[in-house]
Amino acid sequence: MxxxxxxxxxxxxxxSEEPLHVGRPNIGDRDGLMQRFNDLLxxxxxxxxxxxxxxxxxxxxxxxxxKHVVAVCNATIGLEIAIKALELRGEVIVPSFTFVATxxxxxxxxxxxxxxxxxPRTHMLDPDQVEMRVTPRTSGIMGVHLWGRTCDVEALxxxxxxxxxxxxxxxxxxxxxxxxxxxxxNFGAAEVFSFHATKFFNxxxxxxxxxxxxxxARKMRLMxxxxxxxxxxxxxxxxxxxxxxxxxxxxxxxxxxxxxxIDVNRRNYELYREGxxxxxxxxxxxxxxxxRTNYQYIVIEIDNDRSAASRDEVMNALWQQRIMAxxxxxxxxxxxxxxxxxxxxxxxxxxxxxxxxxxxxxxxTGTAVxxxxxxxxxxxxxxxxxxx
Ligand code: T4K
Numbered sequence: 581m582x583x584x585x586x587x588x589x590x591x592x593x594x595x596s597e598e599p600l601h602v603g604r605p606n607i608g609d610r611d612g613l614m615q616r617f618n619d620l621l622x623x624x625x626x627x628x629x630x631x632x633x634x635x636x637x638x639x640x641x642x643x644x645x646x647k648h649v650v651a652v653c654n655a656t657i658g659l660e661i662a663i664k665a666l667e668l669r670g671e672v673i674v675p676s677f678t679f680v681a682t683x684x685x686x687x688x689x690x691x692x693x694x695x696x697x698x699x700p701r702t703h704m705l706d707p708d709q710v711e712m713r714v715t716p717r718t719s720g721i722m723g724v725h726l727w728g729r730t731c732d733v734e735a736l737x738x739x740x741x742x743x744x745x746x747x748x749x750x751x752x753x754x755x756x757x758x759x760x761x762x763x764x765x766n767f768g769a770a771e772v773f774s775f776h777a778t779k780f781f782n783x784x785x786x787x788x789x790x791x792x793x794x795x796x797a798r799k800m801r802l803m804x805x806x807x808x809x810x811x812x813x814x815x816x817x818x819x820x821x822x823x824x825x826x827x828x829x830x831x832x833x834x835x836x837x838x839x840x841x842i843d844v845n846r847r848n849y850e851l852y853r854e855g856x857x858x859x860x861x862x863x864x865x866x867x868x869x870x871x872r873t874n875y876q877y878i879v880i881e882i883d884n885d886r887s888a889a890s891r892d893e894v895m896n897a898l899w900q901q902r903i904m905a906x907x908x909x910x911x912x913x914x915x916x917x918x919x920x921x922x923x924x925x926x927x928x929x930x931x932x933x934x935x936x937x938x939x940x941x942x943x944x945t946g947t948a949v950x951x952x953x954x955x956x957x958x959x960x961x962x963x964x965x966x967x968x
Contacts, residue, residue, distance in 0.1 A: 592960050594901040602906045603778025604948035608837035616829035622740035625825060633829035637788070639835055644765035646790045648797035651823040652804055653754045655774030659685035661821050662770045662789050662903070665799045666746050668898040675705050676914040676926070677933045680725045682750045683913045695914045700932045703727065703865065707735035720746035725754035725764055727865060727877040731758055733767045740910035742752035755781050756842060758872040776832060780841050780876040780946065783831035786823050832856065846874035848954060852878050855958025861887035861965050878943040888967025891941055896963055903957055910937045941955060
């Protein structure tokens with residue numbers, strides 16, 4: 581890629597027309613994928629307890645070291661099924677700084693998501709704040725592992741035990757991550773992963789609920805298939821949460837390239853760190869030493885008071901270069917409907933979330949992003965933030 585000085589503010593110009601996305605899908609071995617596609621077409625088995633879904637569930641359970649993995653059509657439905665199977669009701673404490681699916685999965689079942697503030701260092705639930713949001717109506721806590729790190733599981737577990745609440749996790753970002761040497765998938769009553777196209781490990785659309793509770797797993801397996809225990813035998817409420825065979829084929833294929841995807845993400849992360857080091861107005865989200873992580877999001881915070889350009893100005897300038905950086909999770913779930921109308925004063929209780937949504941910027945990564953793309957992005961952001 582070549583670059584040159586532009587007329588405006590010494591900004592650099594990107595010459596490639598190809599947009600750079602935050603969530604370009606990683607795609608494993610295409611020949612292997614096509615073989616699996618042909619095989620499932622030959623067998624004419626497309627969904628409903630297919631061979632590939634069974635194999636994927638087994639491989640995932642081995643990888644995570646967890647007893648049960650229930651594959652689902654996406655993480656949102658996975659969350660809904662877990663919430664229903666855990667018999668939650670009333671209120672559940674969640675962060676507002678998350679993708680809106682976290683809150684919607686509760687509200688969809690007329691359970692109130694009670695938004696709680698986060699630790700500004702990790703962007704995840706602050707246990708002290710959680711404690712303050714417990715009421716007699718609270719039935720659970722849904723921790724969200726953001727960006728490829730796990731939240732403070734131990735502190736949340738203590739609160740849950742003391743207050744007799746159900747603890748479970750939205751682990752949409754945490755596939756392949758560990759805490760204290762234990763893989764995410766083993767914490768709380770259940771953990772829900774997303775395998776959406778934009779996740780570093782994808783099944784086109786998809787997700788999985790992991791649990792070590794056999795009774796819960798059985799219940800969720802029934803629920804994802806309308807409650808059918810056998811032909812003509814419906815034993816519980818259910819929905820259609822099944823993963824298709826074509827999605828499982830993609831998952832099995834991508835699983836074979838998982839280490840490669842993580843290596844590329846780590847390389848990208850290190851390039852960004854190096855390229856943006858020593859800029860006082862930029863804070864990098866760190867990963868935890870000694871833990872496994874997928875490095876799947878490149879998250880920076882721009883200090884609007886110390887930067888020559890605000891976060892939004894930087895993002896808009898990047899978009900003009902076809903670098904589609906995202907300000908996840910702006911403006912916070914509490915400022916989205918229906919939550920904004922249901923609890924209009926929540927913003928006052930969430931000062932750190934309010935601050936974070938103005939500072940955070942997520943940058944392109946994954947196998948579709950090349951080294952010189954990252955070097956350009958870093959030079960561009962550095963110039964915008966330092967005003968040079
Ligand atoms: N909990 C959390 C914490 C989550 O982050 C999510 C989902 C969920 C729960 C629910 O999981 P799922 O039910 O989706 O399994 C995206 C994803 O759709 C969503 O899965 C993800 N989190 C969220 C953080 O990001 P959008 O609205 O930002 O997607 P979109 O279409 O703007 O795409 C993101 C980027 O990826 C763009 O830069 C374009 C690029 N892209 C996208 C697709 C779909 C591609 O290059 N190719 C593609 O095929 O939500």
